Amino acid sequence: MEPFKYRLFVCIRERPLGKSACAASGAHEIVSLLKSEIAQRDLAAEIKVNTSSCLDLCSGGPHLIVYPEGIWYSGLTAEHVVPFIETQLIKGERYQPCVRDEAELNDFFEGVKEKKRTV
Numbered sequence: 374m375e376p377f378k379y380r381l382f383v384c385i386r387e388r389p390l391g392k393s394a395c396a397a398s399g400a401h402e403i404v405s406l407l408k409s410e411i412a413q414r415d416l417a418a419e420i421k422v423n424t425s426s427c428l429d430l431c432s433g434g435p436h437l438i439v440y441p442e443g444i445w446y447s448g449l450t451a452e453h454v455v456p457f458i459e460t461q462l463i464k465g466e467r468y469q470p471c472v473r474d475e476a477e478l479n480d481f482f483e484g485v486k487e488k489k490r491t492v
């Protein structure tokens with residue numbers, strides 16, 4: 374049984390200079406802000422912030438996934454953190470400025486899977 378209402382996985386992957394990666398896009402700051410804002414709202418017992426390695430999107434990060442729904446977000450900045458928490462994690466609604474389109478993601482990951490099948 375999942376003990377948390379929400380579990381976030383935030384990619385903090387670093388890659389060689391010149392390659393897009395979530396760490397270079399501010400992922401560590403986003404993780405820190407998410408944890409502190411969640412703690413300030415006394416929600417740490419309900420919402421767990423985890424870090425992850427690469428989620429395969431890389432450019433346009435940082436990228437994160439909200440479970441149990443599996444909702445993807447990209448490009449969160451420090452200014453997005455509070456409205457993201459209030460909209461997605463408190464109201465349970467998609468935070469539109471950064472939520473990813475599910476159909477577009479499905480198409481993207483079908484391409485990723487196809488590449489892995491042919492390697």
Ligand code: FES
Binds near residue numbers: 385387393429432
């Ligand atoms: S580096 Fe974050 S998705 Fe690849």
